[in-house]
Amino acid sequence: MEFSSKLLENAVNEMSQLPGIGKRTALRLVLHLLKQSENQTVTLAESLRKMREEVNFCSNCHNISDTKLCEICANPNRNEALVCVVEDIRDVMAIENTSQYKGHYHVLGGKISPMDGVGPGELTIQSLIDKVKNGRVEELIFALSSTMEGDTTNFYIFKQIESFNIKTTTIARGISVGDELEYADEVTLGRSIVHRIPFETSLKN
Numbered sequence: 001m002e003f004s005s006k007l008l009e010n011a012v013n014e015m016s017q018l019p020g021i022g023k024r025t026a027l028r029l030v031l032h033l034l035k036q037s038e039n040q041t042v043t044l045a046e047s048l049r050k051m052r053e054e055v056n057f058c059s060n061c062h063n064i065s066d067t068k069l070c071e072i073c074a075n076p077n078r079n080e081a082l083v084c085v086v087e088d089i090r091d092v093m094a095i096e097n098t099s100q101y102k103g104h105y106h107v108l109g110g111k112i113s114p115m116d117g118v119g120p121g122e123l124t125i126q127s128l129i130d131k132v133k134n135g136r137v138e139e140l141i142f143a144l145s146s147t148m149e150g151d152t153t154n155f156y157i158f159k160q161i162e163s164f165n166i167k168t169t170t171i172a173r174g175i176s177v178g179d180e181l182e183y184a185d186e187v188t189l190g191r192s193i194v195h196r197i198p199f200e201t202s203l204k205n
């Protein structure tokens with residue numbers, strides 16, 4: 001792509017670093033911003049900078065939150081003995097949308113994936129194990145997407161907490177293999193949480 005302006009080229013290059021945004025889409029977005037008022041671009045840049053600088057993670061569940069303890073963890077009506085293990089905030093949002101779940105979450109921040117250089121140490125697994133060790137958890141619900149990485153992560157955590165004698169379950173697989181949780185429709189996802197199955201049953205499949 002040949003640019004008549006270095007400034008334009010820089011902006012397009014930065015924009016095209018984002019996932020799913022190729023050079024052509026980046027150019028379209030940048031040209032769009034140029035057509036809008038300058039104030040709009042400044043507001044966009046400022047909101048990104050502010051989010052980046054001030055973003056905070058809940059000290060209990062590691063979800064993105066503006067407060068030290070997120071709204072879910074701070075809510076006395078939620079059951080803290082029931083913990084749903086998810087990959088990131090998108091899964092929390094998807095499950096919350098079903099209105100079928102009244103427990104807590106534990107946000108891992110990803111899945112174990114040696115190919116991408118993500119080991120257990122890069123995730124919040126130790127904090128989850130500590131939570132179980134402290135006797136605060138009665139049931140862990142594994143709700144990672146059923147990809148190879150999701151299964152590996154579930155199994156790794158399961159092995160670490162097996163001896164603590166807590167209930168481990170997994171969401172019922174109305175959700176087909178490889179599907180990401182965030183794409184499951186609310187009714188299906190809600191149903192799979194309500195009708196969750198013992199984790200060990202899922203291993204035999």
Ligand SMILES: [Zn+2]
Nearest residue numbers: 058061070073
């Ligand atoms: Zn929280």
